[in-house]
Amino acid sequence: MYRRILVAYDGSEGGRAALKQGIALAKALNAELSCVLVEEHLPHYAASISEVKAAKEEIDAHFRTLAKQARDLAALGGIDMETIVRQGHEVETIVTITKDGQFELLVIGYHGHSAIFGRIMGSTAQSIVRLAPCSVLLAK
Amino acid sequence: MENVWFLAAVWVGLALLATLFAIWFKISTALSEIVVGTVAQLIIGVIVGPNALGSSTAWVSFLAGTGAIVLTFLAGAELDPDVFRLKWKEALVVGLAGFVAPFLGAAAAARYVLGWDVGPSWLAGVALSTTSVAVVYAVMLEIGFNVTEYGKAILAACFVNDLGTVLMLGLIFSPFTVRTLIFVAVSVAAFVVLPFVTGPFFRRYGGRVSELETKFILFALFGMGGVALWAGSEPVLPAYVIGMLLAGTVGKDHLLIRRLRTLTFGLLTPFYFIRAGSFVSVPALAAAPLVFTVLFFAKMFSKMLGVFPAVKAFRYGRQETTYYTLMMSTGLTFGTISALFGLSHGIITAGQYSHLVAAVIGSAVIPTLIANALFMPVHLRPDETREAGAIATTQDTMRGKREHV
Numbered sequence: 001m002y003r004r005i006l007v008a009y010d011g012s013e014g015g016r017a018a019l020k021q022g023i024a025l026a027k028a029l030n031a032e033l034s035c036v037l038v039e040e041h042l043p044h045y046a047a048s049i050s051e052v053k054a055a056k057e058e059i060d061a062h063f064r065t066l067a068k069q070a071r072d073l074a075a076l077g078g079i080d081m082e083t084i085v086r087q088g089h090e091v092e093t094i095v096t097i098t099k100d101g102q103f104e105l106l107v108i109g110y111h112g113h114s115a116i117f118g119r120i121m122g123s124t125a126q127s128i129v130r131l132a133p134c135s136v137l138l139a140k
Numbered sequence: 141m142e143n144v145w146f147l148a149a150v151w152v153g154l155a156l157l158a159t160l161f162a163i164w165f166k167i168s169t170a171l172s173e174i175v176v177g178t179v180a181q182l183i184i185g186v187i188v189g190p191n192a193l194g195s196s197t198a199w200v201s202f203l204a205g206t207g208a209i210v211l212t213f214l215a216g217a218e219l220d221p222d223v224f225r226l227k228w229k230e231a232l233v234v235g236l237a238g239f240v241a242p243f244l245g246a247a248a249a250a251r252y253v254l255g256w257d258v259g260p261s262w263l264a265g266v267a268l269s270t271t272s273v274a275v276v277y278a279v280m281l282e283i284g285f286n287v288t289e290y291g292k293a294i295l296a297a298c299f300v301n302d303l304g305t306v307l308m309l310g311l312i313f314s315p316f317t318v319r320t321l322i323f324v325a326v327s328v329a330a331f332v333v334l335p336f337v338t339g340p341f342f343r344r345y346g347g348r349v350s351e352l353e354t355k356f357i358l359f360a361l362f363g364m365g366g367v368a369l370w371a372g373s374e375p376v377l378p379a380y381v382i383g384m385l386l387a388g389t390v391g392k393d394h395l396l397i398r399r400l401r402t403l404t405f406g407l408l409t410p411f412y413f414i415r416a417g418s419f420v421s422v423p424a425l426a427a428a429p430l431v432f433t434v435l436f437f438a439k440m441f442s443k444m445l446g447v448f449p450a451v452k453a454f455r456y457g458r459q460e461t462t463y464y465t466l467m468m469s470t471g472l473t474f475g476t477i478s479a480l481f482g483l484s485h486g487i488i489t490a491g492q493y494s495h496l497v498a499a500v501i502g503s504a505v506i507p508t509l510i511a512n513a514l515f516m517p518v519h520l521r522p523d524e525t526r527e528a529g530a531i532a533t534t535q536d537t538m539r540g541k542r543e544h545v
Contacts, residue, residue, distance in 0.1 A: 041166055042281060042282050043169070043278065044167050044275075044278065044505075045167055045168045045278075045504040045505060045508075046170065046275060046277075046472075047168060047170030047171075047274055047413070048170075048214050048274045048404075049274050050400075050401045051169065051170070051274065051401075052277050052278045052281060054398075054401060
């Protein structure tokens with residue numbers, strides 16, 4: 001049914017639910033599974049380059065750890081999963097990767113990709129559902 | 141507040157609050173601290189009294205001043221000498237144009253449109269002539285331009301622009317007496333000696349728990365700052381130049397920079413930025429919003445007039461030139477440092493200071509938003525970045541099995 005599945009993961013509870021369901025689906029359908037992690041923005045309007053560099057180092061280290069966690073979880077489920085770490089706007093980046101990679105199913109967590117307002121409104125998930133070129137599974 | 145520890149707790153508490161806001165709203169800690177300082181002074185001033193926050197207390201002023209000096213030193217030390225060598229002609233021409241045009245333009249607007257006196261007008265020219273290397277660097281890093289020649293040229297030009305601002309701030313209000321000559325002579329001697337002494341000294345005695353490097357740098361900064369102040373100049377001037385001269389040694393020692401960063405951002409700069417914010421008068425801003433508008437657009441238009449043709453001369457296309465110009469139109473750290481210099485030396489009033497700081501903050505935010513929304517030269521982004529969104533992708537895209545074999 002679905003041959004190429006993409007999971008969006010950010011380490012949150014919703015993201016973990018998406019990852020687990022993505023792994024289970026890929027195994028059941030014998031599909032290819034990829035995982036995208038979207039790095040958050042660097043601090044805007046910083047006072048020194050040091051602040052920006054420090055933030056970048058922290059973000060990179062955090063997402064490297066998350067990517068490894070995701071791959072470990074997939075390996076436990078017997079799945080060979082590709083992880084892609086990218087920087088940018090969450091909705092734009094996830095939708096672009098889904099299009100470019102010709103994925104047939106996108107799995108996202110309900111609360112996983114939202115900031116303060118997103119957590120209340122669920123706006124990130126809604127935008128992804130609206131803009132994605134394929135079916136979207138909203139994991140809870 | 142007479143109890144020094146209670147007052148210190150209030151300031152550090154405000155710094156903590158500003159950091160949380162910075163995390164929640166994804167803005168820089170510096171900007172958040174300025175805003176928190178402004179709001180705190182407004183609230184505490186009304187409830188407790190205008191001097192309750194103690195912004196003019198000697199020890200707060202000292203910590204804030206040290207924050208400005210070390211921050212300026214770090215800004216100078218962040219210069220990449222290799223990048224500058226590669227693009228020195230372009231950086232020099234664009235950087236000088238980026239400094240001179242707004243310096244004259246904003247000063248003229250303050251003098252002839254707002255009717256400010258000569259001293260405050262020159263100060264406005266200095267404060268609005270800056271660019272912000274850090275704001276530009278964050279944008280470059282996020283988009284991937286930091287690894288392109290285009291991005292490196294912008295950053296190098298920003299350094300030259302800020303050097304012009306710092307030099308002008310250090311000299312324009314100087315009384316030009318014998319002391320000035322002595323200051324110049326001592327500075328030249330220190331600038332020649334320091335790059336030769338620092339590297340070998342650190343290699344022989346550094347790398348210990350006793351933090352010899354930090355003490356040495358603070359000694360040089362305080363010593364030269366003292367001479368600058370004695371001569372009626374500004375301590376951030378030698379700090380920036382020393383930073384630039386030590387960029388090849390101190391700047392490349394990532395561990396030392398990280399330790400200095402802990403000292404600077406953990407203790408010193410919160411005092412500097414919160415204090416800078418606490419002097420902003422919200423009623424003064426609300427009473428005359430047109431003053432802010434005039435200052436902000438004076439900076440933007442004069443930057444356009446100066447930088448656009450200078451960049452165009454290096455055969456960039458229209459879109460690249462506009463983006464380059466908008467990046468050079470940013471400002472934050474040196475703008476606030478200049479404005480605070482003016483206020484603490486009685487050159488400008490609290491109202492003028494408030495409008496200048498507001499214009500500086502406006503120039504940190506608005507040009508980058510316009511540049512990224514309308515003029516980003518996407519075709520100049522490196523392939524791997526456009527494909528991957530970040531350099532990290534090529535390293536971090538991997539298959540699970542490869543990782544676990």
